[in-house]
Amino acid sequence: MLWKASAIKGYAIAANDGRLGAVSNFLFDxxxxxxxxxxVDTGHWLSGRKVLLPPxxxxxxxxxxxxxxxxxxxxxxxxxxxxxxxxPVSRQMESDxxxxxxxxxxxxxSFYVGSYxxxxxxxxxxxxxxxxxREKEDIADARRDAYNPHLRSVEAVTGYHIHATDxxxxxxxxxxxxxxxxSIHYLVVDTKNWWPGRKVLISPRSAQKIDWTKxxxxxxxxxQTVRDSPxxxxxxxxxxxxxxNFHKHYDAVRPIDRP
Numbered sequence: 001m002l003w004k005a006s007a008i009k010g011y012a013i014a015a016n017d018g019r020l021g022a023v024s025n026f027l028f029d030x031x032x033x034x035x036x037x038x039x040v041d042t043g044h045w046l047s048g049r050k051v052l053l054p055p056x057x058x059x060x061x062x063x064x065x066x067x068x069x070x071x072x073x074x075x076x077x078x079x080x081x082x083x084x085x086x087x088p089v090s091r092q093m094e095s096d097x098x099x100x101x102x103x104x105x106x107x108x109x110s111f112y113v114g115s116y117x118x119x120x121x122x123x124x125x126x127x128x129x130x131x132x133x134r135e136k137e138d139i140a141d142a143r144r145d146a147y148n149p150h151l152r153s154v155e156a157v158t159g160y161h162i163h164a165t166d167x168x169x170x171x172x173x174x175x176x177x178x179x180x181x182x183s184i185h186y187l188v189v190d191t192k193n194w195w196p197g198r199k200v201l202i203s204p205r206s207a208q209k210i211d212w213t214k215x216x217x218x219x220x221x222x223x224q225t226v227r228d229s230p231x232x233x234x235x236x237x238x239x240x241x242x243x244x245n246f247h248k249h250y251d252a253v254r255p256i257d258r259p
Contacts, residue, residue, distance in 0.1 A: 002185060002238050003061070005154050005175040012067045013040050013053070015074045021045060023068065026154040026177075027052070027089065028184055033204040035182040036106065036151060037089070038068075045074075052083050052097060054106075055182035076101070089151050152212075161216040162189050162202065164223045169194050172217065176201070176238065186238070187217070194223075201232045206250065225253050 005026055013020040021042035028035045037052040059069035081096040083089070091107075098105045160172045170191035175184050186201040208220040219226070230246050232238075 001179050002176045003179055004188070005177055006158075008061070008068070008177070010066070011061070012065075013038075014067050014069045015072050015077065017073050019045075020051075020070070020072075020074060020077055024050065026175075027151045028154060029150045030152045030210060031150050033184040035154075035177060035184065042077075046078060050083060051077055051080060052089070052093075053077075054097075054103070056103065057101075061179055152210075157210075157217075159215070160210075161214075162187075162219065163216050164219045164221060164226055166222045169219075169223055169226055170200075173199065185243075188232075191226075195227065199232055200226055200229055201238070201246065202226070203246070203250065221250065221253060225250070 009023050009025070011023045013022060021040045023038055024041040025039035026035050027037040027039065035055055037054055038058075040051050040053055042049050042051060053070060053072075057070045057072055059071060061068055080100055081093070083093055083097075095105065097103075154175055158172050158174065161168055162170050162172065170189045170193065172187050173190040174188035176186040176188060177183070178185050184204060186203055187207075189200050189202050191198050191200060202217075202219065206219045206221055207217050209218045210216075211218065229249050230242060236242070
């Protein structure tokens with residue numbers, strides 16, 4: 001099921017033996033568009049300390065109770081390595097967390113499980129699947145204790161300008177996240193400065209580049225293609241039929257790669 005990131009922000013995190021705090025942010029990988037970590041504000045429990053939890057420990061989402069369950073005990077989280085969320089998250093920080101919990105790090109496999117694709121699983125043709133070269137670079141980064149250049153904050157990217165090939169079309173308002181694998185399926189874009197009263201969805205497949213210094217996302221399609229895409233508003237149900245029409249529209253305007 002797809003969830004707005006803004007809707008999950010503020011949800012309580014419930015451990016096996018009580019509440020840990022609340023979701024305050026998400027960190028995603030800008031190459032695979034997967035949420036790698038949930039940033040949890042522990043509030044008064046740990047004197048405002050923030051901790052990182054990977055989606056792999058999450059149970060179900062309870063929209064009525066505004067709660068996310070995790071398969072951990074409070075003491076496990078309390079004893080976990082400290083994280084300074086005001087600084088870039090380093091691979092060493094991530095490694096320390098994985099070592100503490102006894103988890104296998106996501107960069108240790110030969111491919112990136114669950115990376116962005118159409119519904120139904122990762123596609124071998126997906127441009128966001130990690131390569132062996134990327135894996136080697138990631139392992140090297142971990143050994144150098146370098147910060148992870150691919151981790152980005154949902155909170156920070158919200159508000160980035162969206163540029164089509166022929167000009168700006170709006171800004172990032174939200175993210176639609178699939179709870180099955182915590183992949184970002186769409187960016188919700190507010191076009192009010194260009195197309196009053198209209199919001200559109202943009203797939204990560206269209207994000208040709210992200211300029212972090214200029215705070216913009218560059219697309220590989222023009223304005224008219226975005227304008228002609230399936231309509232979206234807060235009441236729209238993004239189901240399989242919607243997604244088929246959405247991807248059919250964008251695939252029709254993209255050149256087919258030929259050998």
